[in-house]
Amino acid sequence: MARKFFRRFLLITYLILVFVFLIACLSPLLNPANWWHFGFLGLIFPYLLISLVLFLAGWIVARSRWSWVAAIALVLGWKNITSVFAFHPLSSFNKEKKDAGALRVMTWNLKGFAPPVPHEKADKKTRIAHLDKIFNIIRDYNPDVIAIQEFYSIESSSWFNNTTTLSNMGYRYYFFPGDFLRYKDNRSGTAIFSKYPLVDSLKTVMPQDAEDKVESLLSADIVFQTDTVSLFTAHLQSYQFMPEDYSNFSKIRRDPEERVEASKSIIRKMRTAFKKRAVQTEIIRNRLDESTYPEIFCGDLNDVPNSYAYFSVKNNKRDAFIAKGFGFGQTFYNLSSDFMRRLPTLRIDYIFTDPRFTIIQCARIPVVLSDHIPVVADLKLNRP
Numbered sequence: 001m002a003r004k005f006f007r008r009f010l011l012i013t014y015l016i017l018v019f020v021f022l023i024a025c026l027s028p029l030l031n032p033a034n035w036w037h038f039g040f041l042g043l044i045f046p047y048l049l050i051s052l053v054l055f056l057a058g059w060i061v062a063r064s065r066w067s068w069v070a071a072i073a074l075v076l077g078w079k080n081i082t083s084v085f086a087f088h089p090l091s092s093f094n095k096e097k098k099d100a101g102a103l104r105v106m107t108w109n110l111k112g113f114a115p116p117v118p119h120e121k122a123d124k125k126t127r128i129a130h131l132d133k134i135f136n137i138i139r140d141y142n143p144d145v146i147a148i149q150e151f152y153s154i155e156s157s158s159w160f161n162n163t164t165t166l167s168n169m170g171y172r173y174y175f176f177p178g179d180f181l182r183y184k185d186n187r188s189g190t191a192i193f194s195k196y197p198l199v200d201s202l203k204t205v206m207p208q209d210a211e212d213k214v215e216s217l218l219s220a221d222i223v224f225q226t227d228t229v230s231l232f233t234a235h236l237q238s239y240q241f242m243p244e245d246y247s248n249f250s251k252i253r254r255d256p257e258e259r260v261e262a263s264k265s266i267i268r269k270m271r272t273a274f275k276k277r278a279v280q281t282e283i284i285r286n287r288l289d290e291s292t293y294p295e296i297f298c299g300d301l302n303d304v305p306n307s308y309a310y311f312s313v314k315n316n317k318r319d320a321f322i323a324k325g326f327g328f329g330q331t332f333y334n335l336s337s338d339f340m341r342r343l344p345t346l347r348i349d350y351i352f353t354d355p356r357f358t359i360i361q362c363a364r365i366p367v368v369l370s371d372h373i374p375v376v377a378d379l380k381l382n383r384p
Contacts, residue, residue, distance in 0.1 A: 014055050014066065018073045021048045025077040028311035032274035038308075039274035045306040046084050046328060046345040049077075083305040084345070086325040093363035093376070095141060102360050102378040103224050106143035107298035107351055109235065109372035110134065112152040112188060113162065116368060128159055134369050135165060141365065141376050144195050145222060147233035147298035149215060149372075151176060151191035156184065166193050175201040179215045190215045190233050190299075197223045204287060206280050212237060214276075217284055221293060227381050229354075230295040234284055236302045236309065237276040239269050277303060281312040288315070294354040294381055300372065302348055310350070317352040320362040320377040329364055331373045351377045358382055 024041035032039050041048075052070050059067035074081065097104065115122050115130035138146065146166075153162040153176070163176055171193035179189030192198070204217040215235040222229050281301075288295055297317065303309035305319075321329045331349040349372055353359060362377035 011066070015069070017048065017051055017055065018069055021045075021052050021073055021077060024048055024306065025080045027306060028080070028083075028308055030308065031278050032308050033278040036271045036274040039270065039303075042304055042307040045080065045304070049081060049084070080306050082322065083310065083319065084347075085328060086322045088324055088326045091324055091326050091361075091363070093361050097378060098360055099378065099380055101225065102380045103145065103229070104141070104143045104376065104378050105145050105147070105231070105296060105298060105351060106138070106141060106374055106376045107147045107149075107233065107300075107349055108374035109149040109300045109349060109370060110152070111150050111370040111372065113160075114370075116371070124159070130369065131160075131162070131165075133367075135169065137365060137367055137369065137374070138166075139169065143376060144224070145231060146171065146193045147231065148191045148193065149233065149235035149300045150188065150370075152186075152188040154186045163191075170195050173198045175203075175218055175220050177203045177216070177218070179205075180213060190218045190235055192218055192220045192231060192233060194220070194222055194231075199223055199228065204283060206234075206236075206283065208237070208276065212240075212276070214280065217287060219287060219291075224381075227383070228293050229381065230291045230293040232284070232288060232291075232295060232297045232299070234280070234297075234299040234301075236280050236300065237273050238302045239273045273302070274308075277301070277309045278312075281309045284313050285315060288313070294356045296354065296357070296379065297350070297352040298375075300349050304345065305347060314350075314352050317354060318357070318359060320351040320353060320359045320379070321347070321364070321375065323359040324362040324377070325364070331364060331375060333368050333371055333373060349373070349375050351375055353377075353379055356382050 020041070024045045027038040027042040027045070030038045052073060056067055056070035056074070059070065113127070113131055113134065115126055151162070154160045155163070163174060167174065173196065174191060174193040175198060176191040177189065178187035181187055198220045200221040202219045206214045206216060208214040214237050217232065217234040219230060219232045222231055284297070288297065297313060301309045301313060328345045329347040330344045332346040351362065357379045360378040360380055362375070365374040365376060367373070
C-alpha cells in the first residue's frame with residue numbers, strides 16, 4: 001500500500017513538474033508589464049530543468065514509458081535550455097588573440113570600484129590596492145573596447161580619476177556622460193572606453209522613478225580597422241534589495257512565523273523590477289533595431305537568460321557565452337547574501353553580437369573584484 005502511494009505521489013509530482021517547466025518556457029514571450037508572475041518562473045527555470053533531467057534518467061533506468069513525457073518536454077523547451085546552459089566543455093580562452101582581425105570586447109559592472117570589504121574598512125590604502133587589481137585584470141586581458149556599468153570617477157582626484165587612468169592605459173577614446181553627480185565632479189554611470197576612435201555616441205536616459213537610479217543606455221560607433229561597428233551598453237533596473245531583504249531570505253528558509261511577511265516584501269520589489277525592466281528592454285530593442293552598423297550589446301540586464309528581458313534584447317543576435325562557453329555561467333556574485341552567492345545560475349551580464357560577427361572565443365574572467373564577474377569575447381566581423 002505504501003509503495004503504491006509513493007509511486008502515485010512520485011508520478012503526480014513528475015507531471016506537475018513537466019507542466020510548470022513548459023509554462024516556464026513561455027516566460028520569455030510574456031511581457032512582465034502584464035504578466036509579471038512569469039518572471040519568477042524564469043528565475044527557477046534551471047532548477048526545473050535539472051529536476052526534469054533527473055526524472056528522465058530515473059524513468060530510463062526503470063524502463064518506464066513515462067520517460068517519453070520528459071523527453072518531449074525537453075525537446076519543446078530546447079530553445080530555452082540553450083539560452084541558460086552552454087554546451088562547450090572543452091572551451092578555453094587564449095589571452096593572446098587568435099586572429100589579428102578580431103575585436104576583443106569586455107563588459108564589467110564595477111560597482112563603483114568599491115572593494116568587497118565592510119564599508120568601515122575601505123580606507124584609502126584599501127581602495128587604491130583594489131583599483132590596481134581591477135586595472136591589472138584589464139591590462140592582462142587587454143580588450144580593445146570595455147563597456148562598464150557603475151563606472152565611477154572623480155576628475156579632480158589625483159588617485160581616483162579613473163577616466164584618466166584608463167586613457168593612459170591606451171583607451172584614449174571614451175564616452176562617459178555620467179548619470180549621477182554626487183558632488184562637484186564626482187560622477188558615476190555607464191561608460192564605454194575604446195582603443196579605436198568613436199565617431200558617434202548617444203546617451204538614452206531610461207524612464208524611472210527618482211529612487212531607482214537606473215543608468216543610461218549608451219551607444220557609440222567604433223572605427224575598427226576598415227569597418228565601423230556600433231556598441232551598446234546598459235544597466236537595467238535591479239531588485240534594489242537592501243540588507244533587510246537579504247535577512248528576509250533567511251527568514252523564509254528558517255522562520256515559519258515570519259515567512260509570509262518576508263515573502264511579501266521580496267515579491268513586491270521583484271514585481272516592480274520585472275515591470276520596469278520590461279519598459280527599459282523595449283527601448284534598448286528599438287535602439288538596436290535602428291542601428292545602421294553591425295551591433296554589439298554589452299551590459300548588465302539584471303535578469304537571467306530565460307526571461308523576457310534577455311530574449312527581447314538578444315532578439316536575433318548571438319549570445320557569446322552560449323556560443324563558446326560551458327555551464328550556467330554565473331556572473332553575479334552577491335556580496336551581501338551567502339545564499340544568493342551560492343546560486344550558480346545567476347548569469348545577468350551578457351555580450352550579444354550581430355549575426356554578421358563570428359564569435360572566436362568567450363569567457364567569464366574568474367575574479368571577484370566586484371559583485372559581478374567580467375565577461376570577455378573576441379569577435380570578428382564577416383565582410384561581404
